[in-house]
Amino acid sequence: MSRFALVDGNSFYTSCERVFRPDLIGKPIIVLSNNDGCVVARSAEAKAIGIPAFLPYYQVRSLCRKHRVAVFSSNYTLYGDMSRRMMNILARFAPQQDIYSIDECFLDLSGMATPLAHGRHIRQTLLDKLGLPSCVGIGPSKTLAKLANHVAKQQAHWQGVFDWADLTPAEAEGLLASMDVREVWGVGRRLAEKLHQLRIRSALDLQRADARQLKRNFNVVLERTVAELNGVSCLALDDVASSKQHIISSRSFSRQVSSLPPLSASIAHHIARAAEKLRAQGSTAAMIGVSIQTNAFGSATPYHGYTCIPLLQPSDDTLSLNQAAQAGLRQLFQPGLRYHKAGVVLMEIGDKAIQQQDMFAPAPDPRRARLMSTIDQLNRRLGKGSIRLAVEDISQDWQMRQAMRSPCYSTDPQQAIMANRQAHTSAPTGYRLYWPRRQPDSGNE
Amino acid sequence: MSDITLCGRIAPSPPCSLPLAGMGIRAGFPSPADDYLDSSIDLNGYLMSDPDACFVVRVQGDSMSGAGIMEGDLLIVDKGRPALHGDIVVAVVDGDFTVKRLHRRHGRLALLPENPAYPVLVPQSEQELLIWGVVCGCVRRY
Numbered sequence: 001m002s003r004f005a006l007v008d009g010n011s012f013y014t015s016c017e018r019v020f021r022p023d024l025i026g027k028p029i030i031v032l033s034n035n036d037g038c039v040v041a042r043s044a045e046a047k048a049i050g051i052p053a054f055l056p057y058y059q060v061r062s063l064c065r066k067h068r069v070a071v072f073s074s075n076y077t078l079y080g081d082m083s084r085r086m087m088n089i090l091a092r093f094a095p096q097q098d099i100y101s102i103d104e105c106f107l108d109l110s111g112m113a114t115p116l117a118h119g120r121h122i123r124q125t126l127l128d129k130l131g132l133p134s135c136v137g138i139g140p141s142k143t144l145a146k147l148a149n150h151v152a153k154q155q156a157h158w159q160g161v162f163d164w165a166d167l168t169p170a171e172a173e174g175l176l177a178s179m180d181v182r183e184v185w186g187v188g189r190r191l192a193e194k195l196h197q198l199r200i201r202s203a204l205d206l207q208r209a210d211a212r213q214l215k216r217n218f219n220v221v222l223e224r225t226v227a228e229l230n231g232v233s234c235l236a237l238d239d240v241a242s243s244k245q246h247i248i249s250s251r252s253f254s255r256q257v258s259s260l261p262p263l264s265a266s267i268a269h270h271i272a273r274a275a276e277k278l279r280a281q282g283s284t285a286a287m288i289g290v291s292i293q294t295n296a297f298g299s300a301t302p303y304h305g306y307t308c309i310p311l312l313q314p315s316d317d318t319l320s321l322n323q324a325a326q327a328g329l330r331q332l333f334q335p336g337l338r339y340h341k342a343g344v345v346l347m348e349i350g351d352k353a354i355q356q357q358d359m360f361a362p363a364p365d366p367r368r369a370r371l372m373s374t375i376d377q378l379n380r381r382l383g384k385g386s387i388r389l390a391v392e393d394i395s396q397d398w399q400m401r402q403a404m405r406s407p408c409y410s411t412d413p414q415q416a417i418m419a420n421r422q423a424h425t426s427a428p429t430g431y432r433l434y435w436p437r438r439q440p441d442s443g444n445e
Numbered sequence: 446m447s448d449i450t451l452c453g454r455i456a457p458s459p460p461c462s463l464p465l466a467g468m469g470i471r472a473g474f475p476s477p478a479d480d481y482l483d484s485s486i487d488l489n490g491y492l493m494s495d496p497d498a499c500f501v502v503r504v505q506g507d508s509m510s511g512a513g514i515m516e517g518d519l520l521i522v523d524k525g526r527p528a529l530h531g532d533i534v535v536a537v538v539d540g541d542f543t544v545k546r547l548h549r550r551h552g553r554l555a556l557l558p559e560n561p562a563y564p565v566l567v568p569q570s571e572q573e574l575l576i577w578g579v580v581c582g583c584v585r586r587y
Contacts, residue, residue: 024540
């Protein structure tokens with residue numbers, strides 16, 4: 001049976017700050033967004049005081065002063081570095097790791113004899129090596145692992161590690177019944193409201209729902225979510241990743257590669273795809289995660305290189321994002337290894353419209369924004385990837401094995417079904433040609 | 446109290462191999478570990494067994510001069526290594542970082558300076574003592 005763990009950091013940004021400020025142990029901490037606009041992270045103590053999330057700082061300033069809250073501007077260089085360390089350490093615990101955000105990743109624990117003990121060991125190791133507290137949720141599918149992580153966070157008596165296998169079926173049902181359907185991975189607030197109207201209120205309701213009917217009414221992802229809640233692992237990360245917080249693009253290669261050019265090409269490709277999504281939703285990213293990995297099965301030296309690159313200024317520009325990502329790749333690349341997967345995660349996603357200019361950074365060239373929107377328009381009209389970065393083409397070795405993939409009939413105009421492609425001037429096998437003769441005007445008769 | 450400052454992270458640079466002068470130089474070059482007898486040395490690998498858990502701190506003051514740790518030195522601190530009796534550790538005292546030698550024998554705990562001009566620090570209980578990491582290397586430029 002498959003088995004996944006979702007590991008994530010508790011109040012990650014504030015925990016990172018506290019590692020280097022032991023005088024703040026047990027004290028409330030908050031971290032502000034770029035340009036100190038909003039509260040983006042709160043330590044448990046700050047939550048207890050009642051400081052709400054995502055409020056402009058000036059609205060909570062007096063509350064912070066009263067309770068002597070330590071207030072930090074966001075330090076993406078620090079958080080990125082701590083994230084890189086955390087992911088590197090976590091990669092040692094499983095043959096397969098999927099990084100989901102700056103402080104979250106899935107580990108594949110399938111076939112492991114004692115997942116719960118393994119989970120506790122993972123949590124303790126992060127605490128020992130980095131001083132970062134975390135929670136681990138374990139379940140037979142990613143969706144259940146994510147839900148388990150929620151339980152580990154909410155219910156203190158699990159001490160940060162929860163495995164569904166620890167409960168009897170009746171206990172598990174009771175727990176699922178107590179959780180709002182909104183807590184289920186991939187079910188957003190809006191979808192939850194629609195489900196509520198269908199009397200699907202709890203996670204248990206969704207687990208018992210008619211999956212096929214949901215597919216008809218909603219989409220295939222929700223159908224699979226129901227299967228996942230029933231313990232069948234069938235969702236890929238990219239299916240569910242909420243674009244509002246992070247955009248993920250990653251692929252395995254058709255064959256293993258060991259030189260830099262194909263890795264560069266694949267990273268550029270993923271950046272181009274992710275940046276297009278970013279622009280489509282009118283956002284910018286402030287941090288890029290780059291990862292390359294060797295095949296954990298059957299390679300002598302398993303290696304998962306991961307790094308986070310903070311951007312001086314949030315951006316949605318393919319060229320700037322690619323430049324940063326390529327710099328990250330060059331840090332990670334180790335010659336002599338055979339890589340089988342590469343990917344990027346765009347993080348710290350914010351609304352482009354309300355983004356403030358950094359006074360000291362050069363203003364972005366308005367022509368670049370026009371260039372990006374022109375590329376997007378052309379790609380919409382001419383088909384995906386018609387206009388791309390040259391570096392995407394320096395090597396094809398990284399392309400996914402998809403010789404047997406059917407065309408994207410319904411989404412890509414270039415690949416739509418061709419009707420009347422042949423004029424059939426000669427007869428296809430098994431057919432006879434018949435040219436209807438034009439009837440002479442019947443009036444002559 | 447604070448006699449060190451945290452000065453950041455170790456850049457995740459690829460291994461950098463320097464040619465090793467080895468046994469040719471008398472009186473000076475430390476005996477290279479067996480692993481490095483292949484006539485080149487990767488300094489990152491030499492200084493850190495687990496780079497993901499290692500941080501760099503800069504020393505202030507001379508309370509550890511007896512151990513050869515001088516003001517301005519960069520210390521490599523392994524946060525993951527268990528602190529044993531006799532280790533040089535980075536501890537947190539009154540919310541400040543300090544580097545001292547750890548004494549942990551016969552139920553007695555203390556942080557020992559390596560300079561008679563400084564006092565021994567004795568925590569009230571095991572809980573009072575917060576060890577941040579174990580010093581596993583020292584870097585100095587001349």
